[in-house]
Amino acid sequence: MAQKPLLNYLEMLPDPRLPAKCSHVLSEVVFMASCAMMCGFDTWSEITLFAKEREQWFRRWLTLPGGIPSHDTFNRVFAILPPDSLKAIFQEWIGDILDDEKLSGQLAIDGKSLRATAKGKGANAVHMVNAWSTELGICIGQQKVAQKSNEITAIPVLLQQLELAGCLVSIDAAGTQVNIADTILKRSADYLLAVKDNQPTLNAEVQTRFQAYWDSTTTDEPGPGFSEQFDAQHGRKEHRRCWVIAVDEHMPVCQSWKAKTIIAVQAERVVSGKGHDFVRFYMSSRVLDAATALKATRSHWSVENLLHWTLDIAFGEDQLQARAGHAGENLAVIRQWILNMLKRNTSRKLSMANKRKLCCLNDDYLFESMGLFKL
Template sequence: MKAVSIMPLTQVFVSVSDPRSKRHTRHDLSELLTVAVCAVLSGVDDFVDIELWAKAKIDWLRGFMKLEHGIPSHDTIGRVFGLIEPDEFEAAFRRWVGMVVPVLAEDTVVAIDGKSSRRTASKGKTPASALHMVSAFAAGMGVVLGQRATAEKSNEITAIPELLSKLALEGCVVTIDAMGTQAKIARTIRERGAHYVLCVKDNHPKLLDSIRFAGVADPRGPLTPASTHETTNLGHGRTEIRRCVAYDATDRLYKGEEWKDVASFALIERVRTVGNKTSTERAYYLSSLPADAERIAKAVRSHWEVENRLHWCLDVQFNEDQSRVRSGYAANNLAVVRHIVMNLLRLNTTRKASIKSKRMLAATIDEFRAELLGVMT
């Protein structure tokens, strides 16, 4: 086999502190983590199968790693994953992303959203104790930029500013659902040099009413939209019309001065017709963007990629929702490995194939796996 050298992934792992006693450590931490990434890239979903896969591929792995003491047992792998400080591992992940995606394009939509891994709740505890991961997802690229774990979904409000403060977001548009619509979060986004598009729902009832009824019951009279945008989508036996109406009269917002650099608000209406049945949904948004209906509509539409291209993919392709890993920090750190693997698969453009198909190819073709990892022969 030709000698090979691996991409910056292992170099980044070197920066993660080894939580084990040096006297009793036989397996190098950066090598152990790299083995785990290679195995998950090849379709493996748990620690037992990481060991089995690595033993079968040990000759290939030794092409760019020493593995002086062979492959660690699944118990060792699981124990180490449970001990690694998650903040350090997440920081290493962000450094790696910064190396492979150094600059985001202007107007890139970065969707912030959370996802629970329901089977990670500790035995005897409520489902609310399951791992909840808040992720920053670059729509269009399909790449995870960073993540922050919380104990419960309700803690997203504190996790989101912590995550935002660590990301390079200048020129981007950050979208968040209603839970993250907080004045402090809007300020953090602007301080990072990005714009925000925030969904407003019943958790801000007076603000919502000021958007919903702007001008209707106002002595200053009805409002004239600054811009409108409409699209029609046909397919799968249905017709969907999306309308966005944007306004720049921010003086009519309830306590609008609390929202850093707010410049517009918008109504988005979705009218869906299937056969003889028509349904209408309306959603309301607050933004630091100018009252450009097309631009706001694009940001809102892009936000939902986080559900389809990240959360759905993690559950269906990586079986994340079925994972029972719950010892120490293991669930958190294994979730970060899945994000690394998803980024590797998405950043590879040499083959047009689904995530599932690419993992299958990585499992069977050494050369393709090396290509995904950035291994140079």
């Protein structure tokens, strides 16, 4: 677990408020909200209800000079709290838990909109770009996409915040940009990027090379250049085939991206008796064999299946209406922090939704998850 309890980290938050007008301690407000959210209380009214019912419990650790904040106070505090401050201590927590586990393996980068943070015609929802460690199964960083911008500008900012050395960074086609590839390489990491029509010259070269290979090859033998997998579960059958080709002097566009491998993955699916067949193309700055490339392309989607899906299903993120100031972004960071803490608590084998319920029912489990000391 983390080296320090969550409250110790929150006490490092710089307070943007005027001291003379504050009746609540900033770290205590954020801590109470975090405890409530870990226990399944997500809206401002629910957080206030939880804090009031657990007031004596909170007084074990907190001073509570102004008592329990109202729901409006919780809202205002999160709205004015600079998100960079909260993300900075989140990154410190990540650094502490990785102290003996050097970050390695694959990092999947993908964006997610918080749909309920937009209201009214023309309003834009908060959109976060997240970094997911497929090996550790935790979120290690996030960056909000600026208004009137897109993920292309947010991804390099996020990458600069992370220790990437030795990692394979996978991103879908929206992130297939020269500056993003260069950022990854300059930070001593490698990229795995999807290749689609948003880079037409690159896409044409990759597809032409593979088509020439397929036209000249009659059989595929398992080995460094070809791998396949079969799956049959939950009423779905899937056959995946992967080909890799080393980039050479006949591929000048790929060479300009400093790519070393191009990849094609064909997936044939049969779901409820209906068949689907599609091919996806990728390139990587790392030399990959077919089996490794197939695993990496599949692992990328764990950011959707294990992070974004969990945030929607277990936390109801798309239904939560935090629209004032920075509240939406700050709560997104807190939710991911909670998700990480609960994932790292392996004392019970439970779904994420049931882990949150158990936190509400069992103080010891909550203490374990948040790094608190039992009293």
